[in-house]
Amino acid sequence: MVITMSKQKSRVAGLFVFVISCIFLVVTLFPYAYLVLSSLKPPREVISTTPTLLPSVFTLANYNALFHQLAIGKYFVNSLITAMSGTLLSVFLGSLAAYGLTRFASKLGNLFLLFTLGVRMTPLISVAIPMYRIIGQLGLMDTKLALVLVYTSINIPFVIWMMIGFFDNLPKELDESARVDGCGMFGTFMRIILPISLPGIATTSIFSFMLSWNDFLFALLLTSTSAKTVPVGISEFLTAYGLDLGPMTAAATIFSVPVMLFSFVMQKYIVRGMTMGAVKE
Incomplete structure (x- = not known):
């Protein structure tokens, strides 16, 4: 009973x-x-x-109007190139920094971590004008390289804090085994640590990609024609004379697809426990 x-x-x-x-x-x-x-x-x-x-x-009238009124294909390619490049660079450099901080703990490293946390907590609008002036002085206005550099610098603190917790859980015996086999620090990181860290890298990459893909502020400030991205392009449907909601909904629908596809492709890696059995007791 x-x-x-x-x-x-x-x-x-x-x-x-x-x-x-x-x-x-x-x-x-x-x-x-x-x-x-x-x-x-x-x-x-x-x-x-x-x-x-x-x-x-x-x-499909709204989609036809979208492609006739807006160079959505060009803007889409610009968004894809800048978001993917910024994600790859920030994840690689941030993971490398996080690995070094976990393997060489020091007071200076702890201060650096606090500094990156402070940078991450800083509102983006407060650094928009300095970024604008720096990019202008470098002669990179309205270029995809400018957006890649900005997205990389913005995402690196986030990547460091995401990956440092993951690297802390990796047994240091992996590094020692790699050194016995003749790998240096960078070789250990590239051949051993990165492949094992795919779950953390996948999760971090998804969030970094979303942050870059959805950016409107810096894309609006730093581009005008050549490097304009989809969020800025969508805003052109809002004018002083009205709001063209039909093509805007079509653009927003198309714009949402890459993030979902990227998340779907990466989800198989978001599984804990890939290091089980890597170190024999």
């Missing part, structure tokens, strides 16, 4: 968790679903004062 009651309580608890999870999922996905469905509505329905969830007729 006690076992039966326990099973019933367990089922009720499981059902409760399932219902709460479904409600949370619906609330979370509803804005995005409404965005996608709005992009498939006729233009008049998008700006209607009596909005509906489903379009009366599914159409």
